[in-house]
Amino acid sequence: MSLDVTTETRDGVTLVILGGELDIYTVAGFRQYLEGIDAVAAPLVIDLTDVSLLDSSGLGALVSLLNRVRAGDGRLGLICPHRRLRRVFEITGLRRAFTFGDDLEGVLAGLAEGPASSPATT
Numbered sequence: 001m002s003l004d005v006t007t008e009t010r011d012g013v014t015l016v017i018l019g020g021e022l023d024i025y026t027v028a029g030f031r032q033y034l035e036g037i038d039a040v041a042a043p044l045v046i047d048l049t050d051v052s053l054l055d056s057s058g059l060g061a062l063v064s065l066l067n068r069v070r071a072g073d074g075r076l077g078l079i080c081p082h083r084r085l086r087r088v089f090e091i092t093g094l095r096r097a098f099t100f101g102d103d104l105e106g107v108l109a110g111l112a113e114g115p116a117s118s119p120a121t122t
Contacts, residue, residue: 001052002026005033013043015104019050022058031061039065040074045107047079054088066097075099077107 003026004019014037022030037044046062048054062078069076080086081102089095101107 003030005030007037009042010104013045013104013108014038014041015045015047017047017050021053022048022051022061023053023055024057027057027061030058031064034061034065039069039076040072043075043077043108043111044069045077045079045104047104048085049079049081051085054085056092059088059092059094063094063097075111077101077111079103079107 001021003022006017008015008017016034016037018030020026044065046065066076077099079102080089080100086095086100089098089100099107099110101110
């Protein structure tokens, strides 16, 4: 399968919408796509709603992005309404590193509360 990536700007938020599989086969293209995104100018939200598979290489790309955003004092949130994907973050100990929400409004509310408390490592 493949990974579809699109970007939208909504109310001053950069929204990166993913669809498909974020895995070892697609992560290089995802990382390259992210290089063209200004990760600190506006809040950045990654929408995982239509992601069907997330493996360790995809997690690594998200952690790298989180570290890049934090280094520039930016904000990053994840739209992740599906328990099966959130479970991946819980199992790996990354659940507290990211700000989650079931939709854009939920993520923005979480980001307004402040950054997640745990540092991320790659």
